[in-house]
Amino acid sequence: MNAATELRNTPAARPAFPFAALVGQASLQQALLLAAIDPGLGGVLVSGPRGTAKSTAARALAELLPEGQLVTLPLGASEDRLIGTLDIESALRDGALRFSPGLLAKAHRGVLYVDEINLLPDALVDALLDAAASGVNTVERDGISHSHEASFVLIGTMNPEEGELRPQLIDRFGLMVELENCFDPLVRQQIVKARLGFDLDPQAFRAAYAEQQAQHVQRIRAARAALPALGFDDAVHAYVSALCIAAAVDGLRADLVMLRAARALAALEQATAVTTAHIDQVAEAVLHHRRHSRDTPPQGDAAAQTPPHDSASASATPPDESNAAAEASAATGDSEWGYLPPEPTGTTPVKGVIPLNEKKR
Template identity: 75%
Template sequence: MNGAMRGTDDVGSAGVASGTAPRPVFPFAALIGQASLQQALVLAAIDPGLGGVLISGPRGTAKSTAARALAELLPQGQLVNLPLGASEDRLIGTLDIETVLRDGSVRFSPGLLAKAHRGVLYVDEVNLLPDALVDALLDAAASGVNTVERDGVSHSHDASFVLIGTMNPEEGELRPQLIDRFGLMVELQNVFEPQVRQAIVKARFAFELDPTGFRAAYAELQASYVQRIRAARAALPLLSFDDAVHARVSALCIDAAVDGLRADLVMLRAARALAAFERADAVTVRHVERVADAVLLHRRRQHDAPHANQRQQEGEAQSQDVTGSASDRAAGSATSSADPDWGYLPPEPTGAVPVKGVIPLDAKKR
């Protein structure tokens, strides 16, 4: 399923380091209780132009396990990790300007984007990365091309990879401008169903005790994933959308009050990828509805409506407290026009208490 690949410090367990045996990878087909995540990852593998998958969830929900498992299904079979402390040059690569000035040739040192070509670029805790790096990641993931420019010299190369970013919401959020550029999003939750929890633990123990035997049990399913992803990539240009599909996409995006048209485009591409994976003859409304959640989860703005209603109610209550009811205001207005001194309070005498030891002023005069 994987060919031998050059290893670097940034290549994960799905790759093969030079002179070392590959570390076994937990099979993608053996993931339990992750149907929505598996679908999103497969769609991104079929059409990397979707812009990648953002996985949000607490610790220990198999986010990195799923990323490594997906890499094994791709042509290059390579997983490249982007460390949190990586520089922009390490990500996009560098140009040797001195060589250009000396002999006119461009010497390019590839970065992690080049190494991730036809594989998976995995970014753990993507919400903690500098915005400039996230921008570069998302640009390359959406276009499939990485361009490096230095002092008027530029170099471009193919960078078609599946971007997988993970984040723990407890550690901070991505800016809305960045999170919207991820094609799909899946939100994982802790598992509290006893049977599912036990099945996950048993599968993990079985894999650790006998990785070879465990993987052999899923070899047929794994091969099926590889074949279907390859066939779906080839089928993408053959599938089109009718008016009913366009209408449903528009209705879902309008109902979610999304900004711009990126959601419409991603939803159409995701529905097409799903139809290709299932060997359908055409994209249908049903395909659209099955990918809508992953497309709209991080884009919908309906969650702002309750807050807006609450603010409106609070404003109305405050207005009533300050100005009173309409009838009170009307009565006050009528009284004010009839009596110009309405509201005037005459002075009232205040009782005085004599203080011992104080000589009255009139006594001093005497």
């Protein structure tokens, strides 16, 4: 059975919009293909407003994978439904382990799609990301555990207007693509024409893209086979380190994901080695959600930020009083913001006013 026939025979609840027919989504298509080649990247987070083909792209990718399986996690799902359950009573009574698979088991070798992932409880997002990165799901209950393979492509979508993910969670997504509304008239027309053509006659529309779809299937299969043979030289490592340091990322996850994503891209292109050009093509998807600014000046520049000293006040303060004030300030430290220790204050004679510490002549 060739790849094109395999695509046509893939069971699906409804016809999916062809991945090859997506218009104006090059960055999203690349990120999804890389995650399909190496599911260990940790998934793809797609952020964007309504109507930017987030769910359409997720469904389109699923049928390119070996089993064409798309599993959707509903917002109200429980943890047991996600990871599965263990029959503790049976295990204690009969010594036999009975495991009821959850959605993670069902998504094995396919796509697990989570719409509005920013609205899920943190515990569920943690479980999703753990399994996506490791390829294994482990269920533990009362000292009894069971593990099974769970290698899937995690695609999470969100509308930033409805809330953000916690930084600790968003960083664990391997890649992130931020979609925007299209304001190019020609591109908008192409998108609308494609969608109308698909809605009017899905089978005929899909047939027009069957050859391109089959090529995607073959490329993914060949890239997965080539992936283990590709390594990284010191120049590539150094380049990745420089990019991640410049982006002020936390930890080393960005370095690891960038190298793996570049390797997946090199495998997709059937290259013989991973190069800095591959790094450049994946860097934005890796760093977009991890990048930090360096607006805070280094401590060494603090002196340059100190306001100039008032020379008039300094000249009016006797040397012994100035030293006493400096010693009091050093003793208390500068960290107690708003607290000023008592200290003598110099006075400056003003013409026409008799100082209180002078006797009237």
